[in-house]
Amino acid sequence: MELEVQDKISTCIKVAACICGKDGLISEVEEATIFKIVNETFPDFGDSKIEEALVEFFNSKMQIEDYLVHINDEIFREFTIILSKRSASADGLNIDENIALQKAMIFYTENAND
Amino acid sequence: MTKFVDQSPDPKSHIKTLMHIGYTLNSAISDLIDNSITAGAKNIEIFAPPGLDSPIISIIDDGCGMESEELIQNMRIGCKDPRIDREKGDLGRFGSGLKTASFSQALQLTVITKKQGSPPTAARWDIQEIERTNSWCLEVFESHELSQIEGYAGNFPFPSGTQIIWDKLICIDEGSHIIDKDKELAAKISELKSHIALHFHRFMHGANKRTFSINRGEINPIDPFMKGANGYQEGPSERLRCKGGHIEISTHVLPHFNKMDPMTLERMGGAEGITQNQGIYIYREKRLIQAGGWMGMNRNSQLGALARVQVDIPAALDNDWATDVKKETLQIPARVKGGLRKFMADPVKRSKKVYSYKGKTETANEFWKICEDENTKKITYLVDPNNSALENIFERFLESDKSILVSYLNELAKNLPINHIYEKMAERPNDIQQDELDMSILESIFKKVF
Numbered sequence: 001m002e003l004e005v006q007d008k009i010s011t012c013i014k015v016a017a018c019i020c021g022k023d024g025l026i027s028e029v030e031e032a033t034i035f036k037i038v039n040e041t042f043p044d045f046g047d048s049k050i051e052e053a054l055v056e057f058f059n060s061k062m063q064i065e066d067y068l069v070h071i072n073d074e075i076f077r078e079f080t081i082i083l084s085k086r087s088a089s090a091d092g093l094n095i096d097e098n099i100a101l102q103k104a105m106i107f108y109t110e111n112a113n114d
Numbered sequence: 115m116t117k118f119v120d121q122s123p124d125p126k127s128h129i130k131t132l133m134h135i136g137y138t139l140n141s142a143i144s145d146l147i148d149n150s151i152t153a154g155a156k157n158i159e160i161f162a163p164p165g166l167d168s169p170i171i172s173i174i175d176d177g178c179g180m181e182s183e184e185l186i187q188n189m190r191i192g193c194k195d196p197r198i199d200r201e202k203g204d205l206g207r208f209g210s211g212l213k214t215a216s217f218s219q220a221l222q223l224t225v226i227t228k229k230q231g232s233p234p235t236a237a238r239w240d241i242q243e244i245e246r247t248n249s250w251c252l253e254v255f256e257s258h259e260l261s262q263i264e265g266y267a268g269n270f271p272f273p274s275g276t277q278i279i280w281d282k283l284i285c286i287d288e289g290s291h292i293i294d295k296d297k298e299l300a301a302k303i304s305e306l307k308s309h310i311a312l313h314f315h316r317f318m319h320g321a322n323k324r325t326f327s328i329n330r331g332e333i334n335p336i337d338p339f340m341k342g343a344n345g346y347q348e349g350p351s352e353r354l355r356c357k358g359g360h361i362e363i364s365t366h367v368l369p370h371f372n373k374m375d376p377m378t379l380e381r382m383g384g385a386e387g388i389t390q391n392q393g394i395y396i397y398r399e400k401r402l403i404q405a406g407g408w409m410g411m412n413r414n415s416q417l418g419a420l421a422r423v424q425v426d427i428p429a430a431l432d433n434d435w436a437t438d439v440k441k442e443t444l445q446i447p448a449r450v451k452g453g454l455r456k457f458m459a460d461p462v463k464r465s466k467k468v469y470s471y472k473g474k475t476e477t478a479n480e481f482w483k484i485c486e487d488e489n490t491k492k493i494t495y496l497v498d499p500n501n502s503a504l505e506n507i508f509e510r511f512l513e514s515d516k517s518i519l520v521s522y523l524n525e526l527a528k529n530l531p532i533n534h535i536y537e538k539m540a541e542r543p544n545d546i547q548q549d550e551l552d553m554s555i556l557e558s559i560f561k562k563v564f
Contacts, residue, residue: 021355024449028353058357 001044008076009045011067013038013053015104016084018064021057022096033087041079064100068107077108126248129241132191133217139285139302140309141442142215146173146278147314148401148441149212151324153177153276160328161265162303164296170265171220171280176272180227182235182254188212189225189237189252211441212278217241220280224263230274233257236266242282303328308381311336313402336381338395338405339422343378345369345468349460354453358430361450365461368420370468371543379544386541389419392465394454396425396444398432403441411451412458416540417469421461425454495530497523 013034020030031054038050071077084104088097123131137145143160150158155175162171180188191213216223221241228234236255244250260266265279286298307328315335317324326333340346349365371385382388391406392414406422408414427435435444446454483498497504508516538546 023452024356024447025361025453026355027453028355031353031355054355058355 001042006045006049008071008073009038009042010049010053010056011070012076012080012083013050014057014060014062015064015067015071015080016087017054017057018067019084019097019100019104020088022094022100026054027091029090030087033090034083037083037086064103065107068104081105081108124248125250126245129217129244132214133241133284135214135218137215137218139219140306142219142285143171143173143306144309144313144401145211145215145441147310147326150175150177150276151314151317151401153179155275155324157272157325158327159330160306160326162299162329164299168281169283169286169295169299171283172265172277174271174275174277176275179229179232179274179276180235181229181232185225185227185235185237186252186254189239191250213239216278216280219283219285221282221284222280224265224279224281225276226260226263226266226270226279227276228270228272228274234260234270236260236263238263307331307333308336311381312338312405315402316397316400338382338391338402339366339424340368340374340378340382341366343369343374345373347464347468349464350457352453352457354450356431356434356450358434359428361431361453362424362426363454363457364424365457366422366424367461367464367468368422370420376544384541385419385539385543389416389540390414392419392421394423394425394458396427396446398427398435398441398444399429400426401441403444408458409446411446411455412462415462416536417466418462419540420465420468421458423454423457423461494527495532496527 016034017026020026020034026034034054035047035050038045039047068080071080081101081104084101088101093101147158150173153175155177157176158173159175160171160173162169189212191210212225213223217239222238224236224238226234226236234257236259238253238255240253243253255263261268263279264281266277270277285302286295310326310328311318311333314324314326315337318326318333318335341348346369347367349367351362351364354361354363368382368388371379371388374382379385379388383391393406393408393412394404395402395406396404412418434447479498480501481498483496483500485492485494485496487493508519511519535546
């Protein structure tokens, strides 16, 4: 898998982590859903890379917008929203998660041609 | 232009500060046990021999031990940077535990250590010597000098390991007679035994089991959740990912006091202890740090007495959780509190259910009527007027005497010692033996009157 694609997948995971972990915590079922969807969509990416992306997310001070801006192509934007929506909803979508998810969706609508 | 002036702490004053960090004997010994576990020890033996003019406490393990240079480095105060993440299974915190824990309990700390295949080596901090010389001068022993050390058996009993000896104990009243010292030491050691049994219970079983002993008596674990006991209930659990690793939360409900045998009940602190110790149990790398209490997130209640929430955190979260130097307290980060609160309701609710169930069996009683008014929220206990035996008595009474009996029964109900019953049910439920009432007292009064 190309390094560029790996970076994009990693960024998608970090957006999903931002949305699920709005309070700094990602639940077991949310985490499992992230692993499941990424593995199903990109079987070559691997668990260790997902793990690495999550560790990087927790060690970083970057905001959701900082990640969103790095995903430019439509396919990965769509994947980001699906990954975020399904993982955050895995244990019920709370208000904070919903707001963060809406934020991501609006960001991509407003920057549709980027 | 500003200049920098060396203001290193004065050893004489600094040592006094270190002696008063606030360790108890239990937390100080626990800190040494943490080091033994980190060193991979399988056997941890504590000795506090009675009958000594000047009591000593020694703790010896079969961990990996240290080379002479490593020992000297580890005898330095703050030998490790607390900001550096600890490896999984490393129970250390600030790199000061051995020294600060020891200085809080004894004026002399001697460490004898042995690496496999190497001769033992030893070093000693003596507070009186630090004060006398006003310098951090560590006494280092040559191999042939080890026999001079009081409390050292002569030959190191394990292929590798470390022995800590505390001399000139300040945790024991200095001016006491030798018998009083023995008594005081025995009381403290008994408390220590319970503390280790509870705080290190997860190291005492399983594949990676460690053996702990005091004066050659093995310490048996105290499981604060009573897993596997008759009546134990396991509740929901969760694994939350956060910065630095995972927090694991699981919930438990203890069996009702009535289902515990007297010995278990006593080991758990009695009914009063169980009630007081309801709440959150926080483990850092499987070592218990916080034993009960709701940490401001709930209130202790009699009905919630059986509720327990277990929280497991890795050492990597020390900074977030503000673990203190003594590893006795920590603070739950605000963001985790929200996640934790969700898990507190279930065990408390089920604890209440266990209590209510016990209560219901007692309401099915033909002598007492329990009235709960939903509107006024008033609860009253009455002698049941529909009791057939009572009806029978009434039938035999004259009209004039009936009112006397009614007023007596009303007074009887009004003066039910509810507070006493509540208190004793909470403290010593198994001691209440209503089935074994001594009826002869009442009979003798009747004989006197009639």
